[in-house]
Amino acid sequence: MVVTNRFEERFLEPGSDAKRLYERARKVMPGGNSRTTVYQAPHPPYAARGSGAVIVDTDGQERFDFVNNYTSLIHGHADADINAAVIEQLQWGTAFGMPTESEIKLAELISARVPSVEHVRFTNSGSEAVMMGIKAARAFTGRPKIAKFEGCYHGSYDFVEVSLASTPENWGADDPTSTAYSWGTPQSVLDDVVVLKFNDIESTERLIEQHKHELAAVLMDPMPMRAGLIPAEAAFVQRVRELTKQYGIVLMFDEVVSLRVAYGGAQSLLGVTPDLTSMAKIIGGGFPVGAIGGSAEVMSVFDPSQGYPRAPHGGTFNANPVTMAAGLVAMEKLTPQEFERLDRLGDMVREGIAEAMDGARIPGQVTGRGSLFHIHFHDRPLSDYRSSHLTPEEALKVKRVHRELVGRGVFIPGFLVGNLSTPMDEGEVSAFVSAFADALDAAR
Ligand SMILES: Cc1ncc(COP(=O)(O)O)c(C=O)c1O
Numbered sequence: 001m002v003v004t005n006r007f008e009e010r011f012l013e014p015g016s017d018a019k020r021l022y023e024r025a026r027k028v029m030p031g032g033n034s035r036t037t038v039y040q041a042p043h044p045p046y047a048a049r050g051s052g053a054v055i056v057d058t059d060g061q062e063r064f065d066f067v068n069n070y071t072s073l074i075h076g077h078a079d080a081d082i083n084a085a086v087i088e089q090l091q092w093g094t095a096f097g098m099p100t101e102s103e104i105k106l107a108e109l110i111s112a113r114v115p116s117v118e119h120v121r122f123t124n125s126g127s128e129a130v131m132m133g134i135k136a137a138r139a140f141t142g143r144p145k146i147a148k149f150e151g152c153y154h155g156s157y158d159f160v161e162v163s164l165a166s167t168p169e170n171w172g173a174d175d176p177t178s179t180a181y182s183w184g185t186p187q188s189v190l191d192d193v194v195v196l197k198f199n200d201i202e203s204t205e206r207l208i209e210q211h212k213h214e215l216a217a218v219l220m221d222p223m224p225m226r227a228g229l230i231p232a233e234a235a236f237v238q239r240v241r242e243l244t245k246q247y248g249i250v251l252m253f254d255e256v257v258s259l260r261v262a263y264g265g266a267q268s269l270l271g272v273t274p275d276l277t278s279m280a281k282i283i284g285g286g287f288p289v290g291a292i293g294g295s296a297e298v299m300s301v302f303d304p305s306q307g308y309p310r311a312p313h314g315g316t317f318n319a320n321p322v323t324m325a326a327g328l329v330a331m332e333k334l335t336p337q338e339f340e341r342l343d344r345l346g347d348m349v350r351e352g353i354a355e356a357m358d359g360a361r362i363p364g365q366v367t368g369r370g371s372l373f374h375i376h377f378h379d380r381p382l383s384d385y386r387s388s389h390l391t392p393e394e395a396l397k398v399k400r401v402h403r404e405l406v407g408r409g410v411f412i413p414g415f416l417v418g419n420l421s422t423p424m425d426e427g428e429v430s431a432f433v434s435a436f437a438d439a440l441d442a443a444r
Helices: 017-026 078-088 101-113 127-142 187-191 201-210 235-247 267-271 297-301 321-333 336-359 392-406 424-443
Strands: 048-052 052-055 062-065 119-123 147-148 193-196 215-220 248-255 276-280 290-294 365-367 373-378 415-420
Touching: 017 267, 062 424, 078 321, 101 119, 101 321, 119 297, 127 215, 127 248, 127 276, 127 290, 127 297, 187 193, 193 201, 201 235, 215 235, 235 248, 290 297, 321 336, 336 365, 336 373, 336 424, 373 392, 392 424
Parallel strands: 147 193, 147 215, 215 248, 248 276
Antiparallel strands: 048 052, 052 062, 119 290, 276 290, 365 373, 373 415
């Protein structure tokens, strides 16, 4: 497949299959779908199938997939080993009102790999995992508030949506204001969330101290994807760890995405052990999943064996054996060697992107680590959400380059944060870099 040649996108043509599907969809779903992220104007392409690193739309066009269902498909599409495990499980049943051995196996694997995880419980999504983590922290500490970092995404729970999309008009001159994401968010939710600035030791320290008696948890993504994919500085995380320990606040890492940067997750690279960790995406092998794990002490709030648990946790499909079987194979295939290979490919793509911007004399930079990368069209020093927030001109540039990339056979999220999968090698990376260099030229 040649990806650098610009092609007409068939899904946008008047008689396209995507247009027909979209018109049908709009009659039964608001905006035609069940997931805001996959919408694009005038309508999205529809997926027909995927294989390895390639996704094919219903109008027959192939693209290299650097979306991978928003980082969850670390082995790309239709991985043969994962499929075999799922097919094997299907014949024995898909969900039971009894626990199964499959969840023990995946729990054993996760607790052996992720430093903070002694005990773990499964959910059906990352949003649920984050929500259960916060409920656990409240139950453990008896305190009502949480602290989170401005602009960081943690799923759909009301409390963690606070200040997700703050703008220069409402984010506050100094300490961040708690802003609503969803219309109708109760004031009480905003009041119960302390918003912090990522990588800013001075203000974080001051705000944690100010609220130390009310804070159940500090929630932190060590490399937040929607806030610039900027890694947390080690000294910053260490200081947050010290403060939370000192004040009896639960430190919770959201590793729903960052678990894919290392065998033991981002926490293993930072050398800081949180009390709780939310996980999802790669641990389900492509199936719906989430998990909350942490110290046996904090996780004991879920324990039903000592009377009614302090934090009751239900879920009809929690730890269903299909997801567990897929997740176990997916995680077993992620060996330390495979992480090293993804690191090398990640370095290659980040270097290639930086060289292309240099060559085109376009100010820019690339952030990320391991299999994750984010392209920025400015050279401001990046430390947090505010420094990565796009001006209207930068947003327009991102939109143009995105359109050029997709039209050259590279499928990547609209905010230009891409991720690699294990079926990829140097070929896919070079194809991405050439398509990007051409897209820069074309978008001028
Ligand atoms: C860091 C982070 N936390 C939580 C979530 C929510 O996960 P899910 O979409 O599985 O609910 C996401 C989803 O992208 C995420 O990126």
